[in-house]
Amino acid sequence: MRGMSEPRRPRSREDYARGLPDHHDPTAGVGGAPPARSALTLRLVLAAFGLVVCVGGGFLWLAADVPAWPAVVLFVLGAIALVDIAVILRRKARGEPG
Template sequence: MSEPRRPRSREGHEPRSREDYARGLPDHHDPTAGIGGAAPAQSALTLRLVLATFGLVVCLGAAVLWLVSDLPVWPAVVLFVLAAVALVDLGVVIRRKRRGEPG
C-alpha cells in the first residue's frame, strides 16, 4: 500500500507548512545566489501590512471629515472605496502571515 496523502487545498496543491517556507519553495532558482554576498530577498508582507493600515486610517479619516463639511459627497465615496480596498488587502496580508509566509 502507499503512504496516506496530506490533505489538499482548494487550489489542488498540498498545504505548505512553516518549514516549507523556511527551506524555500520548489522550482525557485536564484541566478544571483552566492554572488556578492547579498542577502536573499524577503517578502515585504510587514511593509505591506503597515502601508495598508496607514491607507485605511487616512482614507477613513479623510472621508469622515469630508462628509461633515459642505463639500460634494462623491470624493468621500471614493475615499470609502479606497478604505475598503485597504481593508481587503489587510485581510489578505494577515492570512498570509498566519500561514507562516516570511516577511
C-alpha cells in the same frame, strides 16, 4: 517528483524557509546579496495606515460642505485596504515569513 494528479499538501513554515519549488532568485550570490524576503509586515503597516487615512479623510470630507464623490472614492480605497489587510493576515497565519 510529484505527479500532476497528486493533491498538494498545505505548505508549512519550513517549506517557505527552505524556498518554494521553481523559485529563482536572480540576485542570489551576486555581491554577497542576502536572499530576498517577503515584506508582509511592511505591507500590513502601510495598508493599516491607508485604511486610517482613507476612512478618516472620507469622514472629514463628508463633514465639509463640498461634493461627496471624493469621500466615496476614499471609502472605496479604504475598503481595498481592508481587503489587503485580511489577505496579509491570512498569509501570515499560514506561516509565510515576512
